[in-house]
């Protein structure tokens with residue numbers, strides 16, 4: 409009873425935060441947190457890194473105390489486990505009893521599940537996967553650095569580790585270091601404290617491959633940035649391979665111009681949200697690995713209703729698997745709806761078409777639908793047309809080429825340009841933002 413209450417309290421707490429926070433902050437900081445276990449003692453929460461835990465405690469301790477009755481000593485019944493660290497498997501290790509102030513030891517920590525074979529390919533990640541394979545086959549010789557960016561839970565860490573595995577399997581002699589930015593900073597702090605920073609520098613500068621995860625955590629930490637830049641340049645200048653992941657492209661990170669430019673030297677590749685077919689393939693692959701049999705229509709249903717993040721999709725399969733094992737049941741539609749109800753995302757029932765968008769935009773901006781479809785370039789027509797293109801890309805899951813053809817034979821790059829322009833303008837133009845919200849509302853009723 410108590411355990412159920414804690415889980416419910418967590419769901420309610422998340423709902424509360426959702427109302428208070430921007431969707432971006434919520435997605436970045438709260439969404440990745442998973443309940444790993446709940447018992448009388450409290451909830452064990454899986455966090456992707458220490459920053460997420462700190463963020464939660466720094467910003468929400470007071471509010472959390474309202475949802476989770478504190479223990480007698482005032483502590484909250486919440487425990488944190490850093491998930492990626494927990495899953496990490498040491499595949500090569502030269503165990504040494506040397507204290508920290510001696511040479512750092514070489515140990516390659518990679519998640520054994522994160523391999524190229526287990527990375528499902530689709531239009532959203534094909535390019536970045538083939539770039540990653542290229543780098544892994546010829547480290548230092550193709551794209552250097554390779555910079556992979558994309559949203560939370562889309563497979564950046566998976567690809568980074570895949571590169572590490574591949575290189576290691578093909579050439580055991582190469583010195584590979586795969587590290588999160590957070591761990592790099594911690595390493596620096598430790599070595600600064602024990603006055604062994606030179607050893608650390610030497611260690612990093614003799615690497616053949618440096619794989620750095622989540623470089624966005626270097627933002628606002630100038631001293632560490634300086635140290636990282638030096639290591640980066642030393643390696644690049646010797647033709648050693650560097651791969652970096654980030655939640656944003658280099659140009660959008662708050663890092664020095666010099667480092668940003670260096671990071672753009674090689675190849676910058678985006679990893680996007682997988683389309684429906686790819687998501688179905690991911691569901692089936694993950695289920696198969698767990699020995700869980702999910703009938704095709706159900707895999708489809710899950711993929712259709714969990715669409716923004718592969719980590720969530722995986723979380724759903726794990727939950728389903730655990731439930732089926734516990735109760736000895738097969739996966740049925742009913743069971744999916746029951747166990748995954750709060751994870752499923754529902755899109756508006758009404759089908760939105762380019763035609764309905766054009767109608768709604770035309771009435772909002774007081775122009776005619778035919779004008780929007782025409783080639784007229786006058787501002788009064790061109791601007792609402794751009795808004796309609798923006799909405800088409802936002803609301804309709806179709807190819808850009810096909811969408812663009814509805815707007816007086818425009819090309820997909822024009823559509824993409826309009827989308828970027830309007831999206832940017834909305835950030836500062838309150839009137840436009842409201843007009844777009846209202847147009848959307850008209851479409852959805």
Ligand code: ADP
Pocket residue numbers: 521522526527528529533558559560561562563564565566567690718719722
């Ligand atoms: P990110 O680092 O971008 O936040 P991760 O690499 O940690 O995301 O991926 C989150 C989870 O989703 C991992 O368990 C990973 O294996 C899985 N995943 C993401 N993309 C794919 C894919 N294309 N194929 C298979 N699994 C994937």
Ligand code: MG
Pocket residue numbers: 564565566621622
């Ligand atoms: Mg990651």
